[in-house]
Amino acid sequence: MRWGMKAKRTTQKTILYIIVILMVIYYIFPFYWAIKSSFTADKYLFTKEIKFWPQGFTFENYKKVFTERPFGLNILNSIIVAGATTIFSLIVGSFSAYAIARLKIPGKSALMLLILAVSMFPQVSILGGLFQLLRKMGLINTYPGLIIPYIALNLPLTTWILQNFFRELPKEIEESAYIDGCSKFETLWRIVLPLSAPGLVTTGLLAFIQAWNEFLFALTFMQTPEKYTVPVAIAMFTGKTFYEVPWGQLMAASVIVTTPLVVLVLIFQNKIVQGLTAGSVKG
Amino acid sequence: MNAKGKYKRQDMVLAFWLILPTLLAIGITAFYPLGQTIYDSFFKWSLRPGFQRQFVGFQNYINLFKDQRFLSALWNTIYFTIFSVLIEFLLGLATALVLNADFKLRGLVRAAVLIPWAIPTAVSSQMWKWMFNDQYGVISLMLYKIGLLEAGTPILGTPRLAMAAIIAVDVWKTTPFVALLLLAGLQTIPVELYEAARIDGAGLWRQFTSITMPILRPTIGVTLIFRTLDALRVFDVVYIMTQGAVGTETLAVYNRSLLMDNIFSPRGLFGYGSALSVVIFLIIGVFTIIYMRSLNIKLD
Numbered sequence: 001m002r003w004g005m006k007a008k009r010t011t012q013k014t015i016l017y018i019i020v021i022l023m024v025i026y027y028i029f030p031f032y033w034a035i036k037s038s039f040t041a042d043k044y045l046f047t048k049e050i051k052f053w054p055q056g057f058t059f060e061n062y063k064k065v066f067t068e069r070p071f072g073l074n075i076l077n078s079i080i081v082a083g084a085t086t087i088f089s090l091i092v093g094s095f096s097a098y099a100i101a102r103l104k105i106p107g108k109s110a111l112m113l114l115i116l117a118v119s120m121f122p123q124v125s126i127l128g129g130l131f132q133l134l135r136k137m138g139l140i141n142t143y144p145g146l147i148i149p150y151i152a153l154n155l156p157l158t159t160w161i162l163q164n165f166f167r168e169l170p171k172e173i174e175e176s177a178y179i180d181g182c183s184k185f186e187t188l189w190r191i192v193l194p195l196s197a198p199g200l201v202t203t204g205l206l207a208f209i210q211a212w213n214e215f216l217f218a219l220t221f222m223q224t225p226e227k228y229t230v231p232v233a234i235a236m237f238t239g240k241t242f243y244e245v246p247w248g249q250l251m252a253a254s255v256i257v258t259t260p261l262v263v264l265v266l267i268f269q270n271k272i273v274q275g276l277t278a279g280s281v282k283g
Numbered sequence: 284m285n286a287k288g289k290y291k292r293q294d295m296v297l298a299f300w301l302i303l304p305t306l307l308a309i310g311i312t313a314f315y316p317l318g319q320t321i322y323d324s325f326f327k328w329s330l331r332p333g334f335q336r337q338f339v340g341f342q343n344y345i346n347l348f349k350d351q352r353f354l355s356a357l358w359n360t361i362y363f364t365i366f367s368v369l370i371e372f373l374l375g376l377a378t379a380l381v382l383n384a385d386f387k388l389r390g391l392v393r394a395a396v397l398i399p400w401a402i403p404t405a406v407s408s409q410m411w412k413w414m415f416n417d418q419y420g421v422i423s424l425m426l427y428k429i430g431l432l433e434a435g436t437p438i439l440g441t442p443r444l445a446m447a448a449i450i451a452v453d454v455w456k457t458t459p460f461v462a463l464l465l466l467a468g469l470q471t472i473p474v475e476l477y478e479a480a481r482i483d484g485a486g487l488w489r490q491f492t493s494i495t496m497p498i499l500r501p502t503i504g505v506t507l508i509f510r511t512l513d514a515l516r517v518f519d520v521v522y523i524m525t526q527g528a529v530g531t532e533t534l535a536v537y538n539r540s541l542l543m544d545n546i547f548s549p550r551g552l553f554g555y556g557s558a559l560s561v562v563i564f565l566i567i568g569v570f571t572i573i574y575m576r577s578l579n580i581k582l583d
Contacts, residue, residue: 019381020392027396030455033421034410046419050428096305099298104291113575115305118313120571122516124535125564128323128542128557129316132330152312155305184297213403215519216535220543231405235523247413254406261401269394276460277467 031258038062038252045248061252070226071253074233077222078257080143081229082211085150089207090200092151093158098188100159101166102174112160119156123216134221141223149217154207161206161275165199166192202275205268209261230257317564324558327551337551343558353559355530356537363446363521363533364514367453371510372503374454375461380495382462383469400459408523411452415439415524442530449524449531453517461506468502469495501577508574515567534563 037045041056065071096115100108130149131140139145169192177187193200218229228236234257237250265272324344327337347353382393399407414422417437426432438444472495480490518535521527527536541556 013386016381016384016386020386023378023381024392024395027399027455027459030407030410030414031398031402033414037413048419048424050421050424092304092308095301099301103294103298103301105295105298111302115309116575117571118309120512120567120574121313121317122535122560122563122567124516124518124538125560125567126313126316126320127539128553128560129319130312131542131546132319133311133316135330148308149312152308155308159305184294185301188301209401213405215403215405215522216539219522220539231403231519234403234409235405237409247416247419250409251413254410258402258406261403262398265397265401266394269390269397272397273393273463273467276463 031262034251034254034258037248038255040248042248061246061248062256064246064249065253065256068249069233069237070228071233071256073226074228074230075257077143077227078212078230081146081150082208084143084147085154085211086204086208088147088151089154089158090204093155093203094162094193094196094200095188096155097159097162098166098192101163102192103184112163115159116156118152123153127216127220130217131220140221141227145221146218146229149221150211150214153214154210157210158203158207161203162196162199165196169195198271201268202271205264205272206275209264212261320557320560320564323554324561326554328554328557329545329548329551330553331547331549334549334551339554343555344562346555347558347562352532352537356527356532356534359446359531360515360517360533360535363450363453363517364511367450367457367514367517368507368510370450370454371458371461372507374458375506376465378458378462379465379469382466396459396462398459399456402456404456404519405523407456408452408520411448411455412439412524415448439525440529445525445529445531449520452520452524453514456520457510457513461510464506464509465499465502468499472498504577505574508570508577512567512570512574515570516563534559534566538563 036052036054038061039054039057039059041058041060044051044055099105100112134140134145137145139148173191173195174187177191178184182190212229213231214229215231215235218232219235222228222232225233225236234250234253237253238245325338325340327339328334378396382389382396386392402410414420415438417423417435417440420438423432423436423438427434427436432438436444438448476494477490480494485493516535517533518539521531521533521536522539525531527533527540538556538559541559542553545552545556
């Protein structure tokens, strides 16, 4: 009987580990395949045999990504746009989050709902109006033309997560600062924000990833290859002729822009998980 | 009383200045463009220099519901939403249950599961497009080897197959997110409940149906609505994989094409595109209200 129980336990464990391995393969394989293809010479890439290891190992694709197209510029564009979006969303979002979390004002719920509602706007529903507005202001094909809409896209999540975070800080610290003669704004700037560094990191990461990955606005508002952000550059990847896609290079480009994100996820996975769950399920 | 009133007034002034930037940002780049789009939807209108606005009332909306392309885009979007959300939920639940179990290297496995979520959709779409390549794609070759597909079948050029491929990419990309939300729900269930059930002789399946599922139900509800809202707006993956060809065009893809391909239209089709934008907004709006109700936000 006891031996039977033990055998059952062992079988259950074995099945669990088999499922875990299958699961990891499923989630990782496409990324692995991109890495493998990016290091494979064209001669071996375009064959009908399946090889799970790069044949004719080469760095050629990585060189060509930067020499045959403005991909370096595209990465720079994405860093500038996503970086600026993150900084501005954090500043603007933490202000409103503090007011909602800590100041005694009427209509807080309505205000929060109004801000949260924006996250539900289908981007395509404001595309036409936004395009006309940016065109009037001469912002089509410029960084601000992308950064300003991205801030608005990010503010709902930023405000929501940060106000949840501010609520959990002990009130006593702020009150004593206030008694010591700090104004409420100074209290926010000098005391609350530094104390909220972990919350700011979580929110900042999510804002950065969202801005880095955005496609529809970038595709519509950036109109020359030198101004494309990374997702647009990747989507518009063509070879010497339109029909001939340089898959090796395309996979190299994909690996280049994905690796930093994967590293971020590995380092900050706990923070990201906290932020994601706070962002959609009431935390 | 007086002091308290003054204190509140100070708070109100500060709150006004703190919230103003947020309201300006979302006002200028979300609410104003939405208003503009609604306004445009009642006109024949395009950005063609010298084009005269022509009021047409609800004509754009009437035309829309006679437009075969709109009706198929609507159907494709519903089809995509039902299948992608359903599969993501089942696979996400399975993943969450596994991640909630006890095994070695669990942290690392959870990080691995997060990877597809972090990859930009544009990039993951291209990675899969390469695997679906008709001549050299690893998936096409494998399906050929096990006899499910004829050699050289263009998966992304074949009706039904193309939609299935798009759903497969979306499932891969989004299941991690679903799994994480469900995992957060699972972790709120006290271990003692399972222990008590085990002592009472309940098997794993019984524990799942009478403990896990009932407690998880609110989380499942929120997750499903959240995903449905996203799936109804799907654009990136469809645009990159097929550009909406062979029966894969969704509402957002058709909408962008209506607006941007007709931006200088002499026939004023930009207004027609705006009408579709408004219809999409209304569809999402209904689901949003359900979602907000289920969250039941109270901050006062």
